[in-house]
Amino acid sequence: MKVPQNLINKYNTPVPRYTSYPPANFFSSEFNSDDYSEWLKQSNDEATQNISIYIHIPFCPKICHFCGCNTHLTRDTNKMQVYVEALKKEILMVKNHLNPNRKVSQVHWGGGTPNSLPIEMVEGIMQVIHNNFTFIEKPEIAMECHPALLDETYIEKLVELKFNRFSLGIQDFKQEVLDNVNRDAPSIPIEELVRMIRSHKNTSVNFDFIYGLPFQDEKSFSETIDKAIALSPDRLVTFSYAHVPWVKKAQKILETRGLPEADKKLAMFEAGFKLLTENGYNAIGLDHFAKPTDELDIAFKNRTLHRNFQGYCTRETTGQVYAFGATGISQLDSAYAQNVKDTNTYVQLINEGKLTIEKGYVLSRSQKIIRHVINEVMCNYYISWEEAAQMFQASVAEIKSTINYDEASLNQFVSEGLLSYTDDEMIVSDSGKFFVRNIAASLDPGMKNATQKFSKAL
Incomplete structure (x- = not known):
């Protein structure tokens, strides 16, 4: 499907992504930790009873130039351990405000690079969650993984911890693109990683890609999507690169390397859209593609698809989101609350027995x-x-x-x-x-x- 150039010119304007309403940049610093404590209690009486847990790991061994997330460059496992211990304390602090009869339907690990943590630290956090919450029969437990930091042992350990969805942040198969955005390529071929994951029962594989980066064009992105189709992931996401250098100054580097114009960027999406929909995938929401047997596609057909900061999800797995870790955003039915972004401040406040809310919003x-x-x-x-x-x-x-x-x-x-x-x-x-x-x-x-x-x- 070819989108007319006049509509591209007209509608390529700044607008929210609407991962929440109101969007996060409407949150107010007048909302504090005491407010959050009250709304945590109130959340027990809201219509949505399921609990979604979000774990934010803000560490990366290398920072990609396109990244808009809250990340910190480190390989210091001591620093990671201090953070992990604080995160476990935060889980217990929040748990004390929640009705013990409520069940967890979703656990999502994001970042940063969650799999930059030693697996023992991941295990420690998951043990706290499993020891303190009950789950629905088939919860979704997912991690956003950097393929360059993934191997068979790590995969096996994640499966033992009941992870059942692996989102591989491939971004692009073209080495020139990865080099220019400062991203390491996988040391193990993606096809091998997929085989390792699928050797375990009841596991799903997602691929994440970004379009609109330097050295991408319609031809190269089509080749990337062709390769992805051959590997047959359950879901695939084509994220539009969001250029926000006023938030992330490192993105200015990409301006010097040639960001594609809007029409060329849209041509990449159209090419990917065409390839995927002609090869057994259905378009879901803004940027997701799923096989017809996938629960996302079923939810879309039933008009029960939902969305939060972690992406598209079904009403069955979606709950009120309780976020843990620096910069995590909790999405309750009636309020949003965001933790402080600085990891040192986060750790200090948690160790003082305080919640770490920096800003939030109460919905009318x-x-x-x-x-x-x-x-x-x-x-x-x-x-x-x-x-x-x-x-x-x-x-x-x-x-x-x-x-x-x-x-x-x-x-x-x-x-x-x-x-x-x-x-x-x-x-x-x-x-x-x-x-x-x-x-x-x-x-x-x-x-x-x-x-x-x-x-x-x-």
């Missing part, structure tokens, strides 16, 4: 309505106004008056073939999926006077 009823509408549009490309009204015990008129429901804006999208709508529902078209962030932003009343900075849509 209106904002929960907006969040639901935007989530449905971003995840399922569909919104039923009647279903939304029933969820919030409101009228359809109230739902529409709460969001920025503007028929002039909607009609503009309709004229461009990006969506269709009636009094009862709104459906994003196949072409509109490329601009779903823009469509979501048009429904967001918070964007009218927003002063925050965002990455561009494409």
Whole structure:
């Protein structure tokens, strides 16, 4: 599918990614650790009872120039151990606020580079989780892994710790691309790592790629996706590189090496989209692809796909997110809370018996309505106004008056073939999926006077 150049020019504007609503750059420092303690207790009485645990490991042995995450360059295992001990204490502190009858449906390790930790440290954290929480029958336990730091022994140990999903951050198969973004290539071929993971029962493999980096073009990215298809991962993600040098100064290095323009960047996505959808994968949400048997694709077909800071997920595995570690963001039904970013400050506060909240946000009823509408549009490309009204015990008129429901804006999208709508529902078209962030932003009343900075849509 070829997206018209005039729409690329029009809609390649800064808009939120909407991994939360409101986005994280709306969080306030007025929200503190005492507030978090109260909302932790309140979360026990919210509609979403499942618990999702996020573990943030902020260490990397090497910093990639494209990285927008909170990371620290280190190979110091003593520093890692101090951090891990603090993280285990934080888990116990938060656990004391939670109803023991609630169950964990998801554990996600991100970073940084989680598998830069010695496996014994991973084991120590997982033991604390397993000893203090009960799980649903088939929880998702996942780790974002740097392939260059993965081997058969580490994989076997993770499986013993009940990890069942491995997300391999390949980013690109082209060595020139990896060299120019300061990323190490795997020492073990990816096909061998996949074989090692799949030698264990009930394990799933994800591949993560980034498009929009220096020395990438449509041809080279197509070759990368072709190679990925041959290895047949269960899921595959093609992330659009988010250039935010005002947040991550190291990204300025990439400007000197030639970042592709928006049209060339979109051509990479279109090429990958075409290859994947012609080879047994279905497009899920903004940037995911899954096999028809995968639970993500099933959820998408049933219009029950969900999204949080960790990515797309199903309603079955999604819970309120309780984040542990420096910079982790907890996503409760009614509040968000982010830990301090500095690891030394984080460790100090935890060792003093204090939670480490740096900022957060309490959602009003209106904002929960907006969040639901935007989530449905971003995840399922569909919104039923009647279903939304029933969820919030409101009228359809109230739902529409709460969001920025503007028929002039909607009609503009309709004229461009990006969506269709009636009094009862709104459906994003196949072409509109490329601009779903823009469509979501048009429904967001918070964007009218927003002063925050965002990455561009494409």
